[in-house]
Amino acid sequence: xxxxxIDWWFILEKALLIxxxxxxxxxxxMYTTLAERKVAAWLQDRRGxxxxxPFGIFQPLADGGKLFFKEExxxxxxNKFLFILGPALAMITAxxxxxxxxxxxxxxxxxxxxxxxxxxxxxxGILLVFSIVSVGVYGIMIGGWASNNKFxxxxxxxxxxxxxxYELPMGLCLxxxxxxxxxxKMSEIVANQxxxxxxxxxxxxxxxxxxxxxLAECNxxxxxxxxxxxELNFGYHQEYSSMKLGFYLFAEYINMFISSAVMVTLFFxxxxxxxxNEASWGLSSFWMTAISFAVIMAKISFMLxxxxxxxxxxxxxxxxxxxxxxxxxxxxxxxxxxxxSAAVMLLLNK
Amino acid sequence: MVITNxxxxxxxxxxxxxxxxxxxxxxxxxxxxxxxxxxxxxxGAIMVLFLFVxxxxxxxxxxxxxxxxWLRMAGAIAGGCLLLVLVAALKDTHTKQQLAMTxxxxxxxxxxxxxxxxxxxxxxxxxxxxxxxxxxVGAVVIGKKE
Numbered sequence: 472x473x474x475x476x477i478d479w480w481f482i483l484e485k486a487l488l489i490x491x492x493x494x495x496x497x498x499x500x501m502y503t504t505l506a507e508r509k510v511a512a513w514l515q516d517r518r519g520x521x522x523x524x525p526f527g528i529f530q531p532l533a534d535g536g537k538l539f540f541k542e543e544x545x546x547x548x549x550n551k552f553l554f555i556l557g558p559a560l561a562m563i564t565a566x567x568x569x570x571x572x573x574x575x576x577x578x579x580x581x582x583x584x585x586x587x588x589x590x591x592x593x594x595x596g597i598l599l600v601f602s603i604v605s606v607g608v609y610g611i612m613i614g615g616w617a618s619n620n621k622f623x624x625x626x627x628x629x630x631x632x633x634x635x636x637y638e639l640p641m642g643l644c645l646x647x648x649x650x651x652x653x654x655x656k657m658s659e660i661v662a663n664q665x666x667x668x669x670x671x672x673x674x675x676x677x678x679x680x681x682x683x684x685x686l687a688e689c690n691x692x693x694x695x696x697x698x699x700x701x702e703l704n705f706g707y708h709q710e711y712s713s714m715k716l717g718f719y720l721f722a723e724y725i726n727m728f729i730s731s732a733v734m735v736t737l738f739f740x741x742x743x744x745x746x747x748n749e750a751s752w753g754l755s756s757f758w759m760t761a762i763s764f765a766v767i768m769a770k771i772s773f774m775l776x777x778x779x780x781x782x783x784x785x786x787x788x789x790x791x792x793x794x795x796x797x798x799x800x801x802x803x804x805x806x807x808x809x810x811x812s813a814a815v816m817l818l819l820n821k
Numbered sequence: 822m823v824i825t826n827x828x829x830x831x832x833x834x835x836x837x838x839x840x841x842x843x844x845x846x847x848x849x850x851x852x853x854x855x856x857x858x859x860x861x862x863x864x865g866a867i868m869v870l871f872l873f874v875x876x877x878x879x880x881x882x883x884x885x886x887x888x889x890x891w892l893r894m895a896g897a898i899a900g901g902c903l904l905l906v907l908v909a910a911l912k913d914t915h916t917k918q919q920l921a922m923t924x925x926x927x928x929x930x931x932x933x934x935x936x937x938x939x940x941x942x943x944x945x946x947x948x949x950x951x952x953x954x955x956x957x958v959g960a961v962v963i964g965k966k967e
Contacts, residue, residue: 628876
């Protein structure tokens with residue numbers, strides 16, 4: 472039962488896991504759009520969408536249906552192939568980052584096989600996420616350029632330079648975390664936190680910088696300059712209509728979901744249940760996996776709520792303020808954070 | 822594809838595809854760190870800057886300078902000579918009899934790579950970092966002038 476040198480069961484297991492995670496990402500992203508409108512309504516003392524189904528829970532389906540059935544316009548002067556490639560790339564890169572995140576405690580079957588709830592536990596782990604994020608810029612750039620529109624191009628260049636500059640402090644914060652784990656593997660980062668406590672306790676500054684950068688990477692308020700409608704009409708997706716526009720918007724929500732998952736894994740212990748030693752409960756492996764999955768989802772939901780909360784609380788930055796914050800404040804702060812953690816690690820002789 | 826395209830933006834995009842292909846080769850050799858860093862640095866950062874410049878300049882066929890015939894001929898001859906030298910140099914090597922060893926060795930994994938860099942090769946490593954520092958200082962100085 473092998474294909475080349477790979478066991479069929481292994482392929483089946485991974486295929487199920489990948490399908491599950493992609494389905495989950497779509498589902499969460501769908502309901503984040505609803506949650507966004509509900510939270511906005513709540514913060515602004517309104518009711519929000521409540522017509523489709525009880526409490527409006529079918530609203531995302533209605534929105535998606537609307538986007539699918541809308542007329543699709545490809546501008547004549549645009550570059551057709553790249554015009555279609557843009558949203559596709561945005562979506563692919565958004566989904567790819569989920570591969571290395573451990574979603575739950577490993578599941579041990581009755582035969583003693585350990586099935587990790589993670590698509591790939593590669594040696595590079597978190598760096599893989601970074602490389603995919605850095606490639607994610609192209610979705611925006613290609614889309615903006617192929618539309619053959621000045622405003623789209625301006626917005627695309629803004630978005631790309633924003634993402635490139637905020638990757639730097641993000642990486643520097645990551646180095647401080649890696650000092651503590653000594654490994655880039657996501658599974659070992661989580662295992663380290665299960666043993667020694669969450670990284671947020673040791674790296675509060677690192678987490679704040681990382682969070683700000685994550686906001687900028689996802690193009691969320693207060694950093695949603697690529698979509699500043701009063702300066703740029705609409706943003707890099709101005710010429711897009713129908714589901715291609717939907718893909719761009721949807722990719723943003725998937726990015727939010729995945730970046731929340733990354734932050735939870737790096738700083739909030741991943742699937743670890745706080746304050747208890749769950750190994751002493753003596754539950755079966757199936758329940759342990761289920762509970763740890765529920766725990767990580769609860770943490771991710773909270774992070775998503777913070778994203779939405781910030782969007783409806785803080786106004787947008789100006790572009791020069793954004794660049795100043797990124798290069799002149801966050802990078803030095805992240806460097807200081809890195810040096811201090813390195814010094815402390817040396818002092819403690821770990 | 823990189824050099825045959827008339828449109829410079831296409832050329833840059835194909836170059837990015839080439840970088841991904843190189844990363845694929847690194848992964849086949851189990852040099853994961855090199856592969857990922859190649860994607861982050863080249864495909865993710867440097868090529869973005871290339872795209873910026875080319876998209877903003879908005880090059881097209883009318884603005885492309887016409888090269889004269891002698892220059893073209895000289896280019897063809899020079900390229901042909903390079904090809905000849907390369908073929909002559911590689912003709913007698915024995916690599917064609919051996920299959921490339923794939924997925925073997927752990928030297929490309931980050932732990933071993935870091936150890937090697939900071940023990941055996943620490944001097945060249947530091948020198949190259951000084952080179953980067955001087956490049957950074959130079960960029961700042963040039964930027965300050967305006």
